[in-house]
Amino acid sequence: MHQLSAVALVCTLTPSPKPSSSELMARHVLEQLEQHGVRTSSVRVVDHDVKPGVQVDMGEGDEWPALRQQVLDADILVLATPIWMGHPCSIAQRVLERLDADLAETDEQGRPIMYDRTAIVAVVGNEDGAHKTIADLTQGLSDIGFTVPAQAGTYWVGEAMQSVDYQDLDQVPEKIAATTAGAARNAAHLARLLRTEPYPAA
Amino acid sequence: MHQLSAVALVCTLTPSPKPSSSELMARHVLEQLEQHGVRTSSVRVVDHDVKPGVQVDMGEGDEWPALRQQVLDADILVLATPIWMGHPCSIAQRVLERLDADLAETDEQGRPIMYDRTAIVAVVGNEDGAHKTIADLTQGLSDIGFTVPAQAGTYWVGEAMQSVDYQDLDQVPEKIAATTAGAARNAAHLARLLRTEPYPAA
Amino acid sequence: MHQLSAVALVCTLTPSPKPSSSELMARHVLEQLEQHGVRTSSVRVVDHDVKPGVQVDMGEGDEWPALRQQVLDADILVLATPIWMGHPCSIAQRVLERLDADLAETDEQGRPIMYDRTAIVAVVGNEDGAHKTIADLTQGLSDIGFTVPAQAGTYWVGEAMQSVDYQDLDQVPEKIAATTAGAARNAAHLARLLRTEPYPAA
């Protein structure tokens, strides 16, 4: 039986090795996916030179093709981003722009190449912006061909105009932990279904 | 074998019997669902007195409970809306607000009551606003427990600042028709999978 | 010298006389406007029968025309809304839809009829959604012809997935109060400037 796999694209603006709330939230999602037998890996996108553009390969020095291969190799994509100015951050939008090229890529059955993959969105911020960030990213990922499970977004933000980070919390609030667990459980279930019975061709 | 069913909630601002572009787009989605053996029905929400509020039943005269029952009875929800000011219209937002109550409703396994249902979003406008409208609605529907298939949004809008309606078109452009067909095909497939193998409880 | 005036359209889903967090937030904005010599009034939109549609008057029983007149009579519009599902509520969207008609209405100089008016957006919610709600509403209001002052949005939301209301707070947090005061101060200044020197005609 096929073992499911997941990759997290962590879109923090902060390069390694500094700690990142987005990365921590992604890790919490991945830990939950592992409970369902999913093999996981994670990459911090800002550590790589992902060129601006909307083609699969933007040429010399572009490190997106290697990241894209990790998405293609996985059944589940976890897209994790901080909120800045109320929006998905520029790195997350860059990832969407690079995935946009895959709208035109099709498999041997003529289906968009990202079909049968499932996506989760994980969002952190000091305050406000999570629902909108989840909306922007799930719409983009659905467009590209990913399937969005029930309650596929997990998030933490503080009260209005506050400045605490997710990684500063003494412990993850129970409701957030339950939402993270639910998103992972649903994604694993759906990924397994789509692995067994892929979307039909037109 | 269970026959799948779909209900379209058509959120035009225009009461029956006047023609409606949202209703026409919904019908095009339903026709495609029927090609996949899905039994369909449609309701124009503005013809009913759906009270403001966020409870399952807002009391005397509230016609939402009957509409909600149609959603509960279906495997697939088609949420069809016009764009006004770049946003889902007030009727579509009203539907989300009323569905919000179902976040707190659970089935006998403790799962949100809308789980295992699949949603498609269908959007029309004179110009601009479809992606954002799809984003707002799919995020809301995913929150409530619906699953969003690959490429689950279909839409038509005219060029910037134009005033032609979807129902004024001589024929549906090929790309729009293909997108509508794809959304329906994917929704039927996913609904069948989730009917056979529902999401597990926590 | 002309005394400036402001009207708040309060878009809570809850009819009077029940208390409303949106109304409380609107009152806090109006109190600050009064500090700058602005005469104020407030109306709870849900208490009126505002028909669906995008014309100035939707016919028999439509109470929008009287509300619209209050907007036309004022220099400053305060649009106050709760967040539901991460979005401006259905009543706020209804207000935008009705104001949409005024895009086609022009004054004797051929300018859109809402020109020279200034708008503030005030948003409350249990958790998350304020920036997006402010974005949706200010974009709509700017389209219609309102001018948006610096830092024109004020809001309060709780931490992720919490359920406290703005009206439940023992006191308004200092940063929120300062933001409310700033939005009002800037709106009064800008309204005064535009009253003295209106936008030129084309």
Added chain:
Amino acid sequence: MHQLSAVALVCTLTPSPKPSSSELMARHVLEQLEQHGVRTSSVRVVDHDVKPGVQVDMGEGDEWPALRQQVLDADILVLATPIWMGHPCSIAQRVLERLDADLAETDEQGRPIMYDRTAIVAVVGNEDGAHKTIADLTQGLSDIGFTVPAQAGTYWVGEAMQSVDYQDLDQVPEKIAATTAGAARNAAHLARLLRTEPYPAA
């Protein structure tokens, strides 16, 4: 008498010298501003190494500080962006993130440093996404302290799922040209008012 100035930050994903629809749209806005006596300049952001982060200066090699100085030196900011996946592109979001630092910067009166500046948003895309892109950007710019004139957004997008670019058009449609002219006229007027009578301090 002070001559007003404007700078366009052009957020195309395409480095110079390739032609860009965003740059063309920005030029059309600047030409209109020049009709009102405004001195203009323009910079293509992608030609500069604008580091990820939310501080005024992200250190060695960061070219944002020079761009930021151009914004500080101008009375009017024209933020021009293409739409990708229905959103402002990653470069435009990067600009917002870098301007976010200026929320904490204040002038000698304790006011946010970007106060008294006016902003216009100019958006182009093959199809759909303009209103949402304008909403995201004007909300961000208002937060930072910019003032948004009446009808401050101009845009062009094609019909749903089409692929023509703004720069491919034989001529700019009349309504788009009128909208561009109006946004510029209003911005020049408002910038002049705010130059003469700045927002008061708290």
